[in-house]
Amino acid sequence: MSNYETLFEKAKASHGHVCPGIVLGTRLSIAGLRELGIDPEKPIHNLIVYMEIDRCGTDAVQAITGCSLGHRSLKHKDFGKFAATFVNTDTGKAVRVSIHEKNRAEHDKLDIKEVIKLLAKIPEDEILKIEKVQITIPKEDQPGFPVGKAVCSKCGEQISDNRHIVKDGNVLCRNCAGGSYYTVIE
Template sequence: MSYFSKQQIEAAIAFHGHLCPGLAIGIRAAELAQCELDNPSDDEIVAVVETDMCGVDAIQFLTGATLGKGNLIHRDYGKMAFSFFCRDTGKGFRAVLNPEARGGLEEEMRQLAEKIRTGQASDQDKQRLGELRHSLQERLMHLPLREMFLMTPQTQGLPKPPRILASLRCEHCGENTMESRTRRFGGQTLCIPCFAKVEQKV
């Protein structure tokens, strides 16, 4: 690692609570974003994450992109993929974790984790999983970025800046809801949870 200081990485680990392979992926994705986009400010950068795994905390902490500022966008696709854009230049790219980045360690880790989950793991199994996790996070922290991620330039698809919209009162629960998140049903304006209750087909 060379882009972020040791202190920045330690602070990101403290923010998340621990260092793990998932957080290492996020740290390296944040590094890739800063390098490829020429160090954008936390207002210029936009991050689109396709997972809710540990690494998202590192991306948020190290790039300054946040849900509250509207420049950290979560798409629940279950993919280890991250897109980054710079609002000022329009430059962007999508990075997907290279399957080979894990060095073939994931299958044994998955099997050991399942044994632990089902109460069948020995002390040696638990120790082995800990060793594998440490080996993987070390590998991920030092692998060249171009080997770790498969990158595709993004010339379109820069998310729109956040807008302040009116709030409408849900006619079922009475709670105010952002206009763009309401639904119409039976002549009523409903929030999404109330709409789901009355519109259920099963």
């Protein structure tokens, strides 16, 4: 079984089914890890990945790299792009890999099974764009114990990793400062 097939099976098992996103996430992971000199078939402890989308490919990246939100080694940047930046935390070397289908219009005419087969075999330079990048990871975004804890003066909830806001001398969480994604109804 090739490196691709082994890693694809791992991603498929984690995600629960096969779809184009799992194929692309597998290809993205293989390229990113290769560019950083990291062997995906060995335990990975020196990697942070920034995903720019919250779709199926993210599950493939998580399954293959072992990076996760809970370990603070998988970061979500909601840009809506099928792209990921892989950062070797030992060397500081970083690479951004994005999907760049040169023949996307043709692929859209195929049925899903044909697309999955095609995306697995298409030459890498026809589907991926790989860029060496520089990234600075703030201390409060790195894995490990929380950095800087505060308590919101309005709701009383704890805020970790310097995510609080000081407004008119009061420590506030982002929700209470007016940036909430929800509205309390009771």
